[in-house]
Amino acid sequence: MVPPRRIAHLDMDAFFASVELLRYPELRGLPVVVGGGSRHQPVLQPDGTRRFSKLRDYAGRGVVTTSTYEARALGVFSAMGTMKAAALAPEAILLPTDFESYKRYSRLFKAAVAEIVPDIEDRGIDEIYLDLTDHPEETRALGMRLKEAVKAATGLTCSIGIAPNKLLAKISSDLDKPDGLTIVSLEDVPARIWPLSAKKINGIGPKAYAKLTSLGIETVGQLAQADPKLLQEHFGLNSAEWLHRVAHGHDEREVVTRSDPKGVSRETTFERDLHAKHDRDTLSEIFTRLCTRLSEDLHRKRYAGRTVGIKLRYADFRTVTRDVTLPSPTADAAMIRRAAGECLRRVPLEQRLRLLGVRVSALVPLDEAERYRAGEQGELFPG
Numbered sequence: 320m321v322p323p324r325r326i327a328h329l330d331m332d333a334f335f336a337s338v339e340l341l342r343y344p345e346l347r348g349l350p351v352v353v354g355g356g357s358r359h360q361p362v363l364q365p366d367g368t369r370r371f372s373k374l375r376d377y378a379g380r381g382v383v384t385t386s387t388y389e390a391r392a393l394g395v396f397s398a399m400g401t402m403k404a405a406a407l408a409p410e411a412i413l414l415p416t417d418f419e420s421y422k423r424y425s426r427l428f429k430a431a432v433a434e435i436v437p438d439i440e441d442r443g444i445d446e447i448y449l450d451l452t453d454h455p456e457e458t459r460a461l462g463m464r465l466k467e468a469v470k471a472a473t474g475l476t477c478s479i480g481i482a483p484n485k486l487l488a489k490i491s492s493d494l495d496k497p498d499g500l501t502i503v504s505l506e507d508v509p510a511r512i513w514p515l516s517a518k519k520i521n522g523i524g525p526k527a528y529a530k531l532t533s534l535g536i537e538t539v540g541q542l543a544q545a546d547p548k549l550l551q552e553h554f555g556l557n558s559a560e561w562l563h564r565v566a567h568g569h570d571e572r573e574v575v576t577r578s579d580p581k582g583v584s585r586e587t588t589f590e591r592d593l594h595a596k597h598d599r600d601t602l603s604e605i606f607t608r609l610c611t612r613l614s615e616d617l618h619r620k621r622y623a624g625r626t627v628g629i630k631l632r633y634a635d636f637r638t639v640t641r642d643v644t645l646p647s648p649t650a651d652a653a654m655i656r657r658a659a660g661e662c663l664r665r666v667p668l669e670q671r672l673r674l675l676g677v678r679v680s681a682l683v684p685l686d687e688a689e690r691y692r693a694g695e696q697g698e699l700f701p702g
Contacts, residue, residue, distance in 0.1 A: 329478075
């Protein structure tokens with residue numbers, strides 16, 4: 320008899336903010352927002368205390384990277400414009416982002432988990448899926464051991480949801496945050512999952528949820544009881560079947576322990592809108608830096624790519640993309656810049672720009688790319 324699946328979703332609690340609280344323990348219990356720049360670095364004063372920037376003093380077009388639970392209680396969440404956050408919580412502390420530290424703690428918690436459960440699907444810097452099906456330990460005891468290992472390795476808390484599939488595990492990990500351990504079975508779905516908002520289902524975004532609410536469907540339970548014909552009329556056959564399936568807690572996806580990236584990109588939003596002609600030197604420097612860092616990312620990940628593309632966002636928020644396919648894969652910064660520059664010549668540059676990005680896709684392992692002769696790469700732009 321095949322044992323029932325046990326899938327865990329482990330999500331670090333307010334990860335970036337929690338890493339910062341390890342560094343600045345005096346901020347515990349306060350509303351803290353991460354998303355500032357280098358100018359928001361805390362200043363050590365003569366008496367040994369630190370002076371922190373306040374959100375009320377922020378000016379710019381950045382977005383909130385994350386916030387502590389105290390800041391979330393004031394309405395400040397990730398991806399919110401920082402100026403809007405300042406209006407909601409002017410006295411909140413503003414800290415600069417430190418992605419190198421976040422990456423280091425990410426590696427630490429994942430290594431600690433892998434010592435106990437090696438079957439891990441990496442879903443980002445602060446969350447993973449685990450397949451516990453073949454692990455001999457009892458579910459709750461195993462969940463507690465995973466939480467304790469993460470705490471010992473990082474000093475941070477995480478929340479874990481354990482369920483028969485990835486869908487329910489992800490929803491469950493959010494039910495008892497922070498520092499929660501939630502176990503849900505298919506039999507628990509009507510009592511624990513159906514009362515939740517339908518947007519708690521991973522895959523139901525803002526547009527789909529707005530359409531559901533227009534049909535009088537707000538909760539997972541209402542979605543589960545909805546007329547299939549009504550869903551099919553408004554979402555199509557395939558989506559309607561998927562909505563009905565997930566509302567009943569069904570999900571057959573496997574835990575995927577390895578996946579190759581589709582592409583690698585770098586982009587930046589400017590502090591002020593830049594013009595291709597009037598700010599040519601500044602843009603050129605930013606463009607070169609993006610290509611250089613993208614090349615470094617590719618080498619670190621051991622990939623090269625045949626397609627190089629750019630993304631531009633104008634001051635009016637219109638976005639355009641262009642790409643070019645090379646004769647052979649590359650991870651070379653100069654070649655990436657040359658190809659991306661060719662893409663730039665194919666877009667109108669009369670308007671001011673607010674964002675510039677560069678991407679390499681159609682990836683192959685770097686070792687395979689190195690079999691191509693360097694001379695072949697130079698033929699893309701002859702003369």
